[in-house]
Amino acid sequence: MTPRLVLITGANRGIGREIALRMAGEGFQVVMACRNVSKALLVRDDIRARTGNALVDVLPLDLSSLASVRMFADTFRSTYRRLNMLINNAGILAFSKGCTSDGFEQTVGVNYLGPFLLTSLLLPLFPTGEDNRIINLTSMVWPLGTFDIERFLAYKGLKAYAVSKYAILLWTMYMADKLAVRDITVQAVHPGVVRTGIFSQRKWYDVLINTVMRPFLLSVEQGALPVLKLALEPQGIEKTARYFKGFKEQSLQAADVPPALIKVLMQRSADWVNTRM
Ligand SMILES: NC(=O)c1ccc[n+]([C@@H]2O[C@H](COP(=O)([O-])OP(=O)(O)OC[C@H]3O[C@@H](n4cnc5c(N)ncnc54)[C@H](OP(=O)(O)O)[C@@H]3O)[C@@H](O)[C@H]2O)c1
Known part of the structure; x- marks a missing residue:
């Protein structure tokens, strides 16, 4: 029997690496979409050795480049021809200013616009009539991410992170309805506050952040569990809840995810990355 295929972005470290390990252990064919291929290959070898699952591959993907996303999608399509699960895990939290190669603010570009394009390009590969899932990693800070659509690409630092995670939530709602x-x-999940490299800014205050936060952080194994629950547990499409904070379903009000805002964000996003949803 052909194993089910899961694609995980940012699977070379942090929560994504743990998800890849556990999904390989569950017998999935795993494709790790990573920007640092040499590091990812070492992780792939480790996962293969620890699980005995040889069907673990690495493909290069840099979400800060729409050209890379398009190239990835072409290669993925011609190599695998199908997809059962997409876990949009890769993400950054950048305090400093920076732009993607397409000129978008880096956090919004990597966390939201890159995955938005990637997902739209891969949608045709999900076979109808099968158990197909898309899981998006958001953050509980999304309520801080309210935005003016005209300024969507202009937010910076922590605000940009929250905006990107709110946009992921709105996009999740849109896709869940449509797909x-x-x-x-289609579900969005906040994994918990987890001890990974995401808080590191390569600055002198990293030590301070790590020391202060360390006792409050979940391990990577713990942080992967809510995602794995959504990935592995049986679920009926009609009853599917859309946003989870850890293991807990959260009900969202129309004021949290206004349909008019979803509509305008989807239209603009499709224009920005030059795709159709
Ligand atoms: N940790 C937390 O407390 C927490 C809380 C809420 C939500 N989350 C979310 O959980 C997800 C995973 O975070 P984490 O904590 O595991 O972070 P992490 O340890 O920093 O790992 C982030 C992953 O994303 C990849 N990535 C970054 N930029 C990329 C790009 N341009 N193209 C492709 N891949 C890229 C990284 O690859 P490189 O190794 O090449 O950098 C790495 O594999 C993120 O979406 C994050 O926002 C985390």
């Missing part, structure tokens, strides 16, 4: 008829569940 149910195609047998694809």
